Amino acid sequence: MSQGITEIVRISGHAGTVPGAGLNREYQVCKLVDTTTCIGCKACEVACLEWNGYTFTETKFDNSYQTMPETAWNYWNLIKFNEHERDDGSMMLLMRKEQCMHCEDPGCLAACPADSAIVQYANGIVDFQEAHCIGCGYCVTGCPFNIPKFSPEAHKVFKCTLCNDRVSQGLEPACIKACPTGCLHFGTKSEMKELAETRAVQLRSQSGFPDAGVYDPPGVGGTHVIYVLHDAENPELYGGLPKNPHVPWSVRLWKGPLKWLGNLGMAGGIIGLAVHYLRFGPKKEEPIAPEDRMPEDRRPS
Amino acid sequence: MSTSDTFQRRQGETDFDEQLIPRYSLIERLNHWAGALTYSYCLITGLAFWTPYLYWLAAVVGGGPTARFWHPWFGLFFVVSQFVMFLHWGADMDVDNDDRVWADNIKYYIENDDDKLPPVGRFNWGQKLYFWAMNFSTILLLLSGFVLWYVDAVPWKFHILRYVAILVHASVALITIGLFLIHVYMSTLLELGSFGTMIHGTATRAWSWTFHRKWYYQVTGQSRPKQ
Numbered sequence: 001m002s003q004g005i006t007e008i009v010r011i012s013g014h015a016g017t018v019p020g021a022g023l024n025r026e027y028q029v030c031k032l033v034d035t036t037t038c039i040g041c042k043a044c045e046v047a048c049l050e051w052n053g054y055t056f057t058e059t060k061f062d063n064s065y066q067t068m069p070e071t072a073w074n075y076w077n078l079i080k081f082n083e084h085e086r087d088d089g090s091m092m093l094l095m096r097k098e099q100c101m102h103c104e105d106p107g108c109l110a111a112c113p114a115d116s117a118i119v120q121y122a123n124g125i126v127d128f129q130e131a132h133c134i135g136c137g138y139c140v141t142g143c144p145f146n147i148p149k150f151s152p153e154a155h156k157v158f159k160c161t162l163c164n165d166r167v168s169q170g171l172e173p174a175c176i177k178a179c180p181t182g183c184l185h186f187g188t189k190s191e192m193k194e195l196a197e198t199r200a201v202q203l204r205s206q207s208g209f210p211d212a213g214v215y216d217p218p219g220v221g222g223t224h225v226i227y228v229l230h231d232a233e234n235p236e237l238y239g240g241l242p243k244n245p246h247v248p249w250s251v252r253l254w255k256g257p258l259k260w261l262g263n264l265g266m267a268g269g270i271i272g273l274a275v276h277y278l279r280f281g282p283k284k285e286e287p288i289a290p291e292d293r294m295p296e297d298r299r300p301s
Numbered sequence: 302m303s304t305s306d307t308f309q310r311r312q313g314e315t316d317f318d319e320q321l322i323p324r325y326s327l328i329e330r331l332n333h334w335a336g337a338l339t340y341s342y343c344l345i346t347g348l349a350f351w352t353p354y355l356y357w358l359a360a361v362v363g364g365g366p367t368a369r370f371w372h373p374w375f376g377l378f379f380v381v382s383q384f385v386m387f388l389h390w391g392a393d394m395d396v397d398n399d400d401r402v403w404a405d406n407i408k409y410y411i412e413n414d415d416d417k418l419p420p421v422g423r424f425n426w427g428q429k430l431y432f433w434a435m436n437f438s439t440i441l442l443l444l445s446g447f448v449l450w451y452v453d454a455v456p457w458k459f460h461i462l463r464y465v466a467i468l469v470h471a472s473v474a475l476i477t478i479g480l481f482l483i484h485v486y487m488s489t490l491l492e493l494g495s496f497g498t499m500i501h502g503t504a505t506r507a508w509s510w511t512f513h514r515k516w517y518y519q520v521t522g523q524s525r526p527k528q
Contacts, residue, residue, distance in 0.1 A: 070457075111467075113349070113350040113351070113352075113353070113356065114356070114365050115353060115356055132365075133366075134359070134364075134365035134366045134368070134369040135366055135369050135370075136350060136369045136449075137449065137452040137453060138350075138467070140452045140453055140463070141449075141452055141463040141464065141466075141467050146457045146460070149453065150452075150453040155366060155369075155370065156366075240457070248463075248464050249464070250464035250465065250467055250468045251464070251467065253468060254467055254468055254471055258468070258471060258472065258475075259351075259352065261475075262351070262471070262475040263352065265475060265479060266475070266478060266479075266482075269478075269479050269482050269483075270482060273482060273483070273486045276411070276486075276491075277486070277490055277491065280411070280412060280413045281413070282490060282491055282492070282493045283413055283415065283491055283492045283493065283511075283512070284493050284511075285318075285493065285494055285505065285507040285508040285510075285511040285512070286507065286510075286511045287318055287507060288317070288318055288506060288507055288510045289510075292510060292523065293317060
């Protein structure tokens with residue numbers, strides 16, 4: 001992001017090419033979550049709380065290793081634990097770190113009515129600016145991943161920032177830094193995609209996971225958090241990761257055709273009424289017809 | 302309020318045509334204006350949420366978060382006023398045969414050729430349409446509004462509700478805006494004297510005879526003349 005300032009384009013009185021000319025810098029960042037090497041230690045959950053300054057809050061235990069049923073406004077990073085029975089009857093514990101996916105085509109941003117409450121940076125991070133948030137919850141409707149969460153105390157919506165405050169200073173996100181197994185990686189989108197694909201090939205060819213693959217859903221233009229899954233054909237197994245997420249059709253309809261139809265209708269209506277008034281003018285009361293008067297009140301006509 | 306002995310005369314006014322007939326009781330008027338106020342609040346804040354080009358409207362009523370906080374509450378107050386309106390006027394809103402003929406010939410009304418229309422009761426067909434459309438719209442706005450109000454509380458497996466609610470709320474609101482514009486236009490600019498009836502609660506004989514002749518005959522005890 002800020003690196004653009006130090007990139008020199010032209011130099012006065014300089015013989016030869018500009019140093020660094022032709023340099024191709026990739027701004028797009030990406031977090032890679034390799035679910036196949038996650039051990040469910042929750043170090044990322046703790047690191048997220050620590051960095052963002054949230055203390056642990058009351059939770060609901062539903063007889064699993066999962067900290068709480070869903071992410072919360074003050075709990076942005078949650079490992080979802082899912083018991084999965086394989087074809088041979090053996091049990092497998094699927095663990096997926098859930099957080100904001102930082103979509104390239106963010107549904108939350110499309111739905112948001114408040115000026116500047118959601119911004120998408122050139123590096124791909126989609127960040128909520130709580131100072132501008134009005135707490136309407138439209139982003140909750142717009143998100144295909146069920147990520148934005150409303151805070152009843154603040155009357156505003158919160159979610160993972162991809163540690164925008166750290167990344168803009170050249171640091172990796174807190175969860176990445178805390179991960180002890182190396183199942184979390186952070187880098188440019190192309191690097192992470194390449195690493196993920198390499199790992200998927202390894203899983204398919206050497207580890208007996210023929211359906212292993214990378215989750216980078218094209219329906220939302222790709223995401224800046226991608227997964228390696230043992231079974232990329234069934235992402236729903238991993239705590240409800242949608243197979244083909246996209247900005248909801250109703251949000252598209254609402255912010256597209258309905259909006260134009262509505263605006264045209266309202267403007268047309270006002271113009272129509274004005275034209276009617278100028279063409280036909282007001283309706284005035286008329287004197288009551290003589291036969292409808294009481295005899296004593298009948299005017300001489 | 303249908304007896305002719307409640308007629309009043311304006312101070313110093315003796316003209317028969319200008320005698321006043323009670324049309325709306327105090328409680329009817331209070332409730333009407335409560336509905337108007339709460340609807341207008343929801344309209345202003347709703348338009349702010351509708352498009353960025355009207356987001357400045359939120360600033361007029363105290364800013365975005367304030368607008369978001371009060372919009373559903375004012376919506377609820379509006380629902381209450383609509384319900385009371387239903388109790389007040391529901392019985393007068395049945396569409397009869399004269400109304401159907403009136404509706405078929407609405408072009409005469411639009412062209413101010415009212416003489417060609419059948420006599421009108423306490424409310425004309427347009428008012429009845431507005432009344433029922435507003436009533437049904439209010440129900441839809443209430444149901445979809447609750448989903449939007451507590452969108453976070455809708456379980457993820459029912460998230461289709463969120464999608465439906467946002468479309469229903471916006472579409473129905475647009476319909477009510479169209480109706481509201483017509484209502485305001487007709488009662489202030491178009492049908493002279495109408496606005497005053499909702500302020501003072503009375504209408505002149507001439508106004509009632511001109512615009513609501515069937516009702517005029519009813520409240521004055523005159524039978525409808527044979528045609």
